Amino acid sequence: MGSRIRPGRGYLAAMATMSMNQIIHAAVRRDVARTEQALRSMADGDGPRARQLQTAWRNLVRELTHHHEAEDDIVWPFLLSRGADEALMAAMEDEHVAMKEALTSASRAIDGVVADPSRATAEAAADVIAGARTVIDNHLDHEEREAEPLIAGLEDDPEWKARAKRMRPQAIRDAGSALAWMQDGAGPQELAALRATIPGPVVSIVTKVFGRRYTREIAPTWR
Template sequence: MSEPMSMNQVIHAAVRRDVARTEQALRALDDGDGERARQVQTAWRNLVRELTHHHEAEDTIAWPFLASRGFDTGLLEEMEAEHVAMKNALTASSAAIDAVVAAPTATAAVAAADEVARAREVINGHLDHEEADVEGIMGDLEQDPEWKKAAAKMRPASLVDAANALAWMQDGAGERELSSLRATIPGPVVTILTKVVARRYHREVAPVWR
């Protein structure tokens, strides 16, 4: 049986999944399909929102905590620099997708897909690096009381935001991601949050990928 994934890895899987889905949707966009362009824009903005929360929480909470414990500051600086590159890539992709909404041509959609593909390289490169070199460090601290307090501060600020994040992580997830979520968060809690509270995600974003 596969090892359970950490919450960090489940988030990363959702990021990889939605970046790939966005690129594919743009490449398949029919000329003049403004409605589909707006749908893809909505899903992309949700991804950017979730990913931005994730990497900003790491920059402001996780990396300073690890630095305070004496971990390699050079590695942590690499993480921060990669976050900057990722933010720039997201911004460029967002602008390209907005251009498709403004003028929904197949040519603009392919150009936006190419921009998302470039962002995918930056994003996946960072996620792979973090999982290879930082994931183990965070895992070793899992039972540390001070780390638990720090990690709690990285969670979404509101119940609605938490439910949106859970719904997003589950949407299109494989069984390994789903079983890891169930192991981390009790099944009834996941069900209530995602089906009752996460109305915005299920109304606005989930239908884009159906």
């Protein structure tokens, strides 16, 4: 790639245990897939279910938007400052634009199901979600394949560590909601990796105390 950054020595271990970035990506992939599936199985005229899916989708959009805007504002510029390939960073930004457009189209489709909770409208929205899923998955796969090894190469860089802290949710309630979302439906590998990154007691307390909005309003969507 022509970059002066090299994959960090811990990258292979991170791939085995999952990095925080991969945990977030897994939550995104999971929500997109189960939203599509829920729309395809939605009963005709089920307005409450449509509104429930709308609430869950809006949460996904909020979490993903925070994630990719932090990358645009912090990660890609920092990687460029350390010699990362300009074409790769431009591709990451372009893919974020495409992803935002796909999310907007999907949000409109789900809003349409709330307005008209028919089987036909739900099926049409599911098709839009499927299209968005392709755009999102392509970007996440590309990022994990080419950009994440560069980020891992900065694991011992003090300046990077300071920048990375700015990517965290600033409000404790947002952190609690994000942690609850990441764990909802996660498999053993993701849960273990999360607690390897953040101390288990911290995850438990912050999720239980400050993730109540997610637990109350969104988690029942997938039960």
